Amino acid sequence: MRAGLYLALRLSLRQYGVLLSVSMLVPFFAALFYLGGWAATGGRADPNKFLYQLVGMVLLVMAQSASSNILWNIYMLTSGGQLEYLAASPSRPLVVLLAFYLVDLIVVGLGAAVMAAFIIATMKGPFFALATLFATAVAAVTSLPVVGLTLVLTYFLPSIRNPTPLSTILSVAVVFFGGVLYPVTVFPEVLQRLSHLLPFAVWAEFARSVALSLQAPLRQFGLLMGYFAYFALGLAVWGLLMRRLRRSGLHHAW
């Protein structure tokens, strides 16, 4: 893990400017949606919905790290041939990937959370800033089911050879079904059920309850723990993938 953290941190520090600019996009897009809502409703937009979307944007950034970024990191390791070295070294590839994810969360997720916390503090009071930062930490821990779903998809990477189709579909699915920028109750019944089969909506709702209502609903916590089955499934599929790569000897010749 330490080796993975070192590698990830060194890579992140090389592009910290780009990564920090992502934090600026959080209030920018939330404000853009508010402005769109203001324009589309003849000037009657609810500021509470702005806060909902502001926290949603932080969760969106974290979800992108848990989905798209992990897929691209795996691609980076495989296309460069590093995966073979990692598989043969004492550092296990999955641990290195999780270290990358952790650094991603600290650099990008924390930056986004601080930006959001500052705005929420000015609108609702300083206590809510602490609640937002705490909610971000909770969301980071409970995002493992999303990571699990990403690991399941990595099984298809050797045959697809390029993560673009997988990452684009997964990252938009997280946002579309995740109730990140609007509650899933706006969907018809069928889509709401589909949304609850996936781990995103409950994850986002739980973190948002902590940040904006200072509550941690127990029922959602139970559901959230249930979704950890996705993480277990992801670990199992990752194990299968590594065994398949070891047997074929084709770690990087994609």
Place this chain on the structure above:
Amino acid sequence: MPGNLLRELWLITRLSFRPLSFFMASMLSTAMWLVVVLLAIAWYGGDISQTARFLFWGTAVFLIFSEQTWGAAMFNTLARTGVVDYVVASPEKLHAYLFASSLAYSVVAAPGVLILLGIYYLLLGELPPLAQPVYFAVAFVIFVTATALLVSLFTLLFIRLRNPNFVANALQWAVPLSGGMIPPTAMPPEAAQFFLLSPFHYVIAPVVYSTTGVWLADQLTTLALGAVVAVAFYVLALYAAKSAVGRYRATGNWGVE
């Protein structure tokens, strides 16, 4: 000339669909992202379906324009790898080639619009409104022609930039938003009046107005002004392409190399 245009259209469209799985994944995700944006804005309204109805065609317009803009941003690579040199060496005029390629990217956006329609139907159980079909057809032709010409101009700007992504991103939002992608008729009147000053309003907003049936100004005048703006974009594209070719012949490069 129309034959050449059609040949370029066919070649670029065929190229854009490859590989099909990537293309479909990209279109599906773009359409889903736009539905996310549409719902995120419509959620501010009391009746989400009513607001979504107003916003849908603006979203479709954005999808087409975005596809055209990113297609233009790709010319940066084509200039760097020498493909644009071949275009200049061929009997084809540069402005015609750029116009054809922008039109082709509008065609490429068509599956995305269909997916957008499908998701809208899935969410609301109905198709989006089309209050004035004849005006819609006229407005749509003006929109596609004018934006294809405008994007030809953007292409000539992009091939002078080392990395056009930031500018392309800004333009893909600035033009549709200032053109009435979110219908100005739904805005407070004092904000809506500003749109009358934007030339983009006359080529973008009529598509949205004709679907809702509510116009900011007189319908025929707005459409006529849209046609005038399209002609102005043609003149500008022709002039810019001639200048770019002249500069290329004098200096031997496009600016990005």
